[in-house]
Amino acid sequence: MRLAALLSAAALLLGSAADAVPKVGSPAPAFSATDSAGQAVTLSAYRGRFVVLEWTNAGCPFVQKHYQGNMQALQKEATAQGAAWLSVISSAPGKQGHVSGAEADALTRQRGAAPSKVLLDPSGTLGRLYAAKTTPHLFIVDPHGTLIYAGGIDSIASADVDDIARAKPYVKIALAEAMAGLPVSEPVTPPYGCSVKY
Template sequence: MKKRTKLGFTGLLVAGIAALGATATGVAVAAQSSDAKAKVGEKAPDFTLPALKGDEKHTLSDYTKDGKIVVLEWFAPDCPYVVKHYQNTEKSTVNNLVKEFKDKDVVFLAMNSAHSGHPYGSKDRNLERVEEWKINHPMLVDADGSVGKAYGARTTPHMYIIDTDGILRYAGGLDNDSSARGIGDVNYVRQALNEILAGETVTVSETRPYGCSVKYAK
């Protein structure tokens, strides 16, 4: 790295300091628009949604009753902030989390609440991405946006963790780097999952999610 780089970084911290809580120090801003329907510490809204692939349907409470912790990941195939977390399949933030927790009774569900007329809601495009990015966890289709709205999902990505009692334990960003290409040094989902699995309190249970708006139907 060039010697100047350090100052560049300092400049970034100083320049964006007010807004950069997410990058530099961890947590940032939360809902501007309305009471989030799903609240951390309360029962998460149950749902049944069809999968993008095949005919099967997925019901949240079936998983939690079966002793699974469920991670919901709001997804859009071409949102740059989703791309950031998938584009290098070797280093994929999400795929690696799925692998890391697959033997620990944790289920990941990708959620797409874009309406079918939006490019992000295109079945073909989503199937392409599943193939290209080697996404092995189910992707669910919420084309009318009802589940997204019930959770107050605002961005892609926007992450939620539901414990085996069906209680929402985390809502917010995937990590603490809302920059264009950087991957954060704190992954809130990993941190919260490890705390839940250890029977501990989730220390950072809510953060500002960053990314594209969920493309809800009008």
């Protein structure tokens, strides 16, 4: 009887750990993932730099909205200032957005995108580790490895490219504040887009 109770308690603890959502202000979840070139990429390798994690799916209209120039501009601005930008594809095989490494690289070239790396996460392990819900869904990790932002790219949850100019650019502001040594004024915002296709 006591053993069953202990096992039940252990299962609950393990379940809650697996379902844990990373908390802004806490260490960002460590990971090792494979990039589009087949190389292992770890978060720890970027210690000392800002890191932006961007969940993406080329078939999603919300992603397509931002890849008409907005996402590329953010990527180029961030990396020009020394940040690493990691685009993550967590679409499972057979689901919308799933691509091979070669297809991911072709897509990057075709869109004029400028991520530091594209991480392939067909098992959804990395996506679930960060509780990524939508494409796009963005996270910022500071040079000490602390998660300092989680949420939407901006404030208008639509697939209309005309809304970008009117929206509050959450990620752009958060990165600028953090790089200036200021606290992020809005560290958690609602993500919007298509559901991640786990």
